[in-house]
Amino acid sequence: MDRIxxxxxxxTPYGRGERWPVRVDEHVTDEADAWxxxxxxxxxNGDGIDVAVRDGRMVGVRGRADSRVNHGxxxxxxxxxxxxxxxxxxxTTPLIRRDGELVECDWDTAMDAMVARSRQLLDEVGPSALGLYxxxxxxxxEYYTLAVIxxxxxxxxxxxxxxxxxxxxAAEALKESFGCDGQPGSYTDVDHTDVLLLVGHNVAATQVTLWARMLDRLAGPHPPKLIVIDPRRTPPxxxxxxxxxxxxxxxxxLLNAILHELIARDAVDRAFVDARTVGFEQMAEIVAPCTPEWAAEICGVEASAIRAAADILAGHDRILSTCLQGVYQSHQATAAGVQVNNINLLRGALGRPGAGVLQMNGQPTAExxxxxxxxxxxPAFRNWAxxxxxxxxxxxxxxxxxxxPHFGPPTHAMQIFRYAEQGSIRWLWITATNPAVSLPDLARIRRILAREDLFVVVQDLFLTETAEFxxxxxxxxxxxxxxxxxxxxDRTVHHSDKAVEPPGQARGDLDIMLDYARRMDFRDRDGAPLIKWHDAESAFRAWQACSAGRPCDYTGLSYEKLRAGGETQWPCNERYPDGRERLYDEGDFWAAADIAETYGKDLLTGVDVEESDYRAFxxxxxxxxxxxxxLPPAxxxxxxxxxxxxxxxxxxHFHTRTKTGRAPELAAAAPDVWVEVSADDARxxxxxxxxxxxxxSARGRVRAPVRVTGIREGVVFIPFHYGYWDxxxxxxxxxxxxxxxxxxxCSKQPIFKTSACRLERVA
Known part of the structure; x- marks a missing residue:
């Protein structure tokens, strides 16, 4: 079939409580020697995949039928x-800047330059001059190694x-509601739920096989109700x-109005709320004036539609709520994510099959x-305070x-680049990301990366727009x-085997990080090497020791177990030897002050809550x-x-197309940027x-062809993937x-979705 x-x-339709049928998809270009x-x-999504290899080269993939995530x-x-x-x-070869140009060099030359500059700044300025992104x-x-470094x-x-x-x-909303990060729900909740609530989450584009699972439930007997909150008319x-x-x-x-309606109808699971939550009365007081008519005026939706959504939510207690960038990258992001959690808490829709929250990730290893x-x-969801x-x-x-360093919260990315702009960060190690296309206000980001007093190291697969600096x-x-x-x-841990060798002199990311640590000669207080692992499996064992007893406990896992038994959800330990499918199913939250990852923030100002106030609350x-x-957006x-x-x-496409733009089928499917406008705005x-x-906008210009779609009036949509490498x-x-x-x-996540702009016809 044409999968474009x-x-x-x-x-493959299936009914509530049934197992999602298997369907194995495959694309290979040559006969495989090994999978x-x-x-x-x-x-x-973490779809289970087998990679086809022939003569030391990748030649295709197929879905894994035994994967709990994608069923093939x-x-x-x-x-x-x-x-x-x-x-x-x-x-395939390290590069170093000489006389303004990037030229090939050997690994020793590249690593020596990186190490020499970081040592110089440590000696002359101190750790505050060094940043990692x-x-x-x-x-x-690799993440754990980087954190220790x-x-x-x-x-x-x-x-x-x-x-x-x-x-x-996603992390901040979970911490605010449950005291700690970690997705409460499981993908298998799709198999059991009576209501899917998708808030700012175009699952059809971002997690294709998860949407296929939802479509199969919708096509089967006893389909769930589907509520979608999105300014675009997406497939969901x-x-x-x-x-x-x-x-x-x-x-x-909008979410406050839905909460208002649920409370007004007394659609509150009082037993759950009284036994397992705090703060209900304060929340109810805030949403008391937020009628559907009030929200309709602000949001530009019909009050009757808000009531229709509330009718569905009030009539069911197996609700699976999901969020993604339509919440996270928009105005009052954390506050909105928390209100979605509030809906599930109010209905007691947590910790049971079909009842849960997935504050979704956008990237494969964001968890x-x-x-x-x-x-x-x-590390391991510990609280810096x-x-x-x-x-x-x-x-x-x-x-x-x-x-x-724990004098304050770890520095967030936007502040890291601000410090580089101000000249206090003077060494920046960027691994596997492309901020010259992905960060907001790109003209500013280019100026920062081009600063003569900023030493930039880029570790990546291609000469990206960022690597050019x-x-x-x-x-x-x-x-x-x-x-x-x-x-x-959904907390499913995968083991990924090495299928082929990197090209040329390229090295795995962990090997590069360990090499840097060795050259810097980091030592512990006993004079032994700070980093005591030497490969991926020994690094995993070190991480297990770090995670022991914490919410994300990996102590019951091993490479051997993951290879033999496949995917397993954390926590996995003596109590949950096969992993824990849903969090909070036993009414146990990681929210006690001695355990919690945070004491919380004020949702409007982002000001940290004091420990004493958290304990009292x-x-x-x-x-x-x-x-x-x-609050109205800026x-x-x-x-x-x-x-x-x-x-x-x-x-x-994925992120800045450094991979997907080099796959012929994907590049041909969406070769260039476009602009979506409503029919009313087009006229x-x-x-x-x-x-x-x-x-x-006040910051720049994008030129692209128009697509007239079902997006709401007054909003234009542009996919963010398209940079300049091609x-x-x-x-x-x-x-x-x-x-x-x-x-x-609260979350310090950039606001990508509310910038003011205008439209001008060119041709």
């Missing part, structure tokens, strides 16, 4: 994206991942019983970035407590070329209702810029399907030329 034209494939097990890293199905990015590994323009696409072992080796607080752009709000919206298309930036108003402390947290948690890490790593470029091996583990959005460590008043439309920009993803601006327009003559292709430098008060 039909990305979700044929239906090597792994999982997808081109989305957060693969989406277009799974089926075709592996071809990027074989691309002829892979980086990583990815959501590496392996667990940053926190205990360099002693810098400036480490974050591009998960800050993608899933930081086409199937929805209720589609709510709010104005950009008004999620909190590991957060677990391992390679983002704005400490809890001295005992910091002391645990110091003892584990055998360093003094003062070595680990580097002082040192390190060629990396990737998925299929190295061994490791990674964890998907939640003395028994229960789940927490937290309300938030709606960068409001005006006469000059009357429209709202909404950025997002294409089904056929108002005198444009039609295929006309070329400029979308202009269009060097363009300077008007990246959506983030337009976006604003602003972030959510």
């Amino acid at each position: 034209a039909d990305p979700w494939g044929p239906r 090597v097990p792994t999982a997808s890293i081109l989305h957060s 199905r693969l989406g277009p990015k799974d089926l075709f994206g592996w071809q990027a590994n074989n691309s002829r323009d892979r980086l 990583t990815s959501g696409q590496l392996f667990l072992e 940053a926190r205990a080796g360099l002693g810098t607080n400036h480490l974050d991942g591009n998960t800050r752009l993608c899933t930081a709000t 919206a086409e199937h929805a019983d209720v589609h709510l298309a709010p104005r950009s930036g008004t999620n909190v108003a 590991n970035t957060r677990e391992c402390g390679a983002n704005g947290d400490l 809890n001295d005992d948690h910091v002391a645990e890490l110091a003892e584990l790593w055998k360093v003094d407590v003062a070595t680990i 580097a002082d040192v470029v390190l060629p990396a091996g990737t998925w299929g070329e190295k061994e490791g583990t990674f964890t998907n959005a 939640n003395p028994e460590g229960r789940a927490m209702f937290k309300g938030a008043e709606y 960068d409001a439309p005006d006469d000059e810029f009357p429209l709202r920009l909404n950025t997002g993803r294409s089904l056929y 108002a601006y005198g444009v039609g399907e295929g006309d070329v327009v400029d979308v202009i 269009a060097p003559d363009r300077d008007d292709r990246a959506a983030n030329e337009l976006t604003i430098t602003a972030w959510d008060a």
Whole structure:
């Protein structure tokens, strides 16, 4: 079948409580000598995959029928994206900047330059001059190694991942409601649920096989009701019983109205709320004036549609709620994510088959970035403000407590780049990400990366737009070329075997990190090497020791077990030897002050809650209702810029297309950027399907052809994937030329979806 034209494939309907049928998808270009097990890293679903190898080269993939995640199905990015590994323009030799140009060099020259500059800055300025910016696409072992290098080796607080752009709000919303990160739900909840509530989550594009699972439930007996909140008329919206298309930036108003209606109908699971939660009365007081009519005026939706959604939610207690970038990258992001959690808490829809929350990830290994402390947290969901948690890490790593920076929260990505802009960060190690296309306000980001006083190291597969600014470029091996583990959005841990060798002199990311640590000669307090592991499996064992007793406990796992038994959800330990499918099914929350990952934040201001206030609010460590008043978004439309920009993803591409743009089928399916406008806006601006327009904001311009779609009036949509590596003559292709430098008060996630803009017809 044509999996570009039909990305979700044929239906295999099944009923509530039944097992999702198996369907094995495959795409190979030659007969295989061997099949090597792994999982997808081109989305957060974690689809089980076998890689076909012939003569030391990848020649195809097939879905794994025994995968609990995808039951053999693969989406277009799974089926075709592996071809990027074989691309002829892979980086195969280190590069160093000489006389303004990047030239080839050997590994010693590249690593010596990187080490010499970091040592010089440590001696002359101190750890605050060093920053690290990583990815959501590496392996667990690499993130943990990077976290130890940053926190205990360099002693810098400036480490974050591009998960800050993608899933930081998921983590923050879970922490605010449950005291700790970790997805409560499981993908198998789709098999049991009576209501699917998709909030800002175009699952059809972002997790293709998960949408196929939902489609098969919808096609079977006893289908679930489907509520979709999205300003675009996406494929899920086409199937929805209720589609709510709010104005950009008004999620909190809409969700508050739904909560208002549920409370007004007394659709509250009082036994659950009284026994397992705190904060209900405060939340109820905030939403009391938020009637559907009030929200309809703000959001631009019908009050009757809000009531229809509330009718469905009030009539069922097996509700599976999901969120993604329509929440996380928009105004009041954390506040909105928490209100979705509030809906499930209010209905008692948690910890049972079909009843749960998936604050989804956008990247394949974003969960590991957060677990391992390679983002704005400490490893194993430890609380930077809890001295005992910091002391645990110091003892584990055998360093003094003062070595680990904990004078304030770890520095988030947007602040890292601001410090680089101000000149206080002067060395930046960027691994497996492309901020010159993915960060907001790209003209500003290019100016920062080009600063003469900023030494930039880029570790990647290709000479990306970011690598063009580097002082040192390190060629990396990737998925299929190295061994490791990674964890998907429902806590399923995968083992990924090495199928082929990296090209040329490229090295696996872990090998590069260990080499840097050796050359820096990091030592513990006893004089022994700080990093005591030497390969992926020994790094995994070190991580197990770090995770022991924490919510994300991996002590019951091993490479041997993962190879033999396949995928397993954490926590996996003596109590849950086969993993735990759903969190909080026993009424146990990781919210007690001594355990919690955070003491929380004020949802409007982002100000940290003091430990004493947290203990007073939640003395028994229960789940927490937290309300938030709606605030209008900044960068409001005006006469000059009357429209709202909404950025997002294409089904056929991942991030900045460094991989998917090099897969022929995917590149042909979506070769260039486009602009979606409503029929009403098309008429108002005198444009039609295929006309070329400029979308202009106060920061830049994007030129692209128009698609007239079912998007709501007043909103334009541009996919953010398109940079300049394959269009060097363009300077008007990246959506983030337009976006604003602003972030959510709590999660610090950039706000990509509410920038004011205007439309001008070109041709």
